[in-house]
Amino acid sequence: MSVDFWRGLALVTIFVNHIPGNAFEHLTHRNFGFSDATEIFVMLAGVAAALAYLPQFAERRSLPTSFRIVRRAFDLYMAHIVLIVCCGAIIAYAVTATGDTRFFEALHLDILINDTVPGLIGLATLGLQPAYLNILPLYIMLLLMAPFLLLLARIRVGLALAVSAGLYVTAQLLWLNLPTFPSEGWWFLNPLCWQLLFAIGVAIGAMILRGERPVRSPVLFWIAVAYLAVSAVWIVSGFYPSWDIAPVPRFLWDFDKTNLFLPRLLHVLALVYVVTYLPVEAWLRRQAWIAPLVALGRHSLPVFCLGTVIALAGQVIRAVTGGIFPVDVVLIGGGIIAQFILAGVLEWYRTETASAASLRPARR
Template sequence: MNRIAALDMLRGYALVCIMLDHMPIGVLRNVTLSNFAVFDAAELFVLLSGFLVGMVWVKVEAKEGRFAAQKRFLKRAVQVWLALVIGAVILALFSALLFALHMNHTAVWFQYSQWIFEHPLGYLATVGLMWMQPNLMDVLALYVLLIATAPVTVPFLLRYPLLALTVSVTIWFFAEPLNALVPNQRPGPGLLFNPFGWQLLFFVGVAMGAFRSRIMPVLLRWRGLITLASVGILLFSLAIVLAWRIGAPAKEVSDFLKLIHGPIDKWPLDGLRLIAILAASWMVAVPLARPFAWMAATRLGEALAEIGRGGLFSFVVCVLLSIWGDAVQMTAPQGMAGLFVRIGIDIWVMVALWAAAATWMRREIWIGALRKRLGWR
């Protein structure tokens, strides 16, 4: 399948934002996506994942048949589940190592570092059953459920798109009471990333990937109007976020805007967050398509694309680097010197994430060379 460089770049950008956003005292987290819109990298990651599922599904089904596509995505669901389990174990062990080295950190809950040694089988079982989803890895639990249902839901969506959309919106509308029925380790109801809410964004992405050749000619007839509406939505989103960040001096503005948008809740996927990410998607795909294609061809764009192509490996590495970066930043001095140290750490973890992804993407080359040197076949 031909890859779209801009999509890989955006996936890499989403992973970088996820990493920086989970470093509480980092400096560059103040310029990530969530500082300019009511949505954040989680929405971008899930939407792009859905888009790629839809794009890959139709190509595989056209060449090899529906059963091959179903088999492929069942296998993918197992891979994501393994990444969740393995990543959760490594996360807990790495956190324990940092505490043993007296490197405090707050990016991940300290209890995991104790449970992995006090109740190793229990920890493994509860993560494997997804009754517990360690923070930073919890989006993978959502992804497991979405991909595991794809062999049934995607053919239904392809055959009856309008009915599938109706069902998905209805489930999203009742997401919170449905999620409350899911048994979970958390004190709150259900999974943190409410699968009944986030499924709508994922399947919208699937539809965009699967039907883009049919949808875009229709939408392009209304290009000007859709672009104008998207710009308005994103400016409204930016105004909300700026009012939040300004704080008390902008309280009256924030309260006025809240009368329009109401409560904004990430975990069940709030309607405004959904609309805003879709508006941003239109801007990237149509009015800004050429600038994004140009950015994807730059050295920075290519580096982000390599991170994006690293997939699950890149995700697990970005989680571990966010913990490491958080721990190291807590040792930075106060004042201006500490500010520059924290910026340096932010840059270091981004470079490390790219280096890890690039090494992973070239694994066949260096593993082959290593085997040859060691005389292995």
């Protein structure tokens, strides 16, 4: 339940952040620390992958389970393509209605207009990544890496983390990333670096399956609290130093999101440790109001897709209306309500399907 709750909360936060400039984005936790909801979502994806697939790997059913994972990645791939088509249609309508082609440029969809054939190749190969539509390609790549990671975790979780950390450090030192196409560039969320956070999520999921509790160290807790406090003051004060302390590798001290530099990684880990250390989980289990957020997290893919479409439409509406506060209230409030309604309908369908299956007479 708690995994779905935090994933639902992350989805709401991502939705708010995907309408830049709205009056409510200043309330999300990215304004009070180095990381944002994307880090939480990726870590929880690793936890969910471990809970869903690791028992099958432990039972030596690696091949059919790997096929399930690849099939899930293909579902995400199809959702990503449909999402680009829907969002592209929204932007195309905005350009048609306003005559302002900058909408295409702002979301990097102008490539499909100016270089259609290479653009279609980029679309099919995930090399074309319009703005705000780059989370699913990362998730797809992480799922494709997951069978190998889970195989290592079956042997020893520490081995999986060591291999993942080695790839992370290698990618940072050698500046390895996947190229975009047809425009020259790199993926906005580098899978070779973000896979470490996914692997940490897998390790957490493995601990949950084994019934293990995290190490409860007061010293580690207060170090994490201090780190969160420093990062909050850092971000709120707007302190952005221009120092360069080379030859110390940049990933150790800078805050780049593309390559998940170490300060961002440590921030989300500190946040998770503090929440885990405090009795937050026990308190949440007693709260009835979290049910809608749990439903959001349980149906994360369709909810994310709907939220992304509404967010892109919201960007257009804000650009046309000037971004006044009442419009923000309608966009954010209406978008969140729409996601809750979708999750509620899907939850009702899931429950009804399960009930019908339980009442179906067994075959003789």
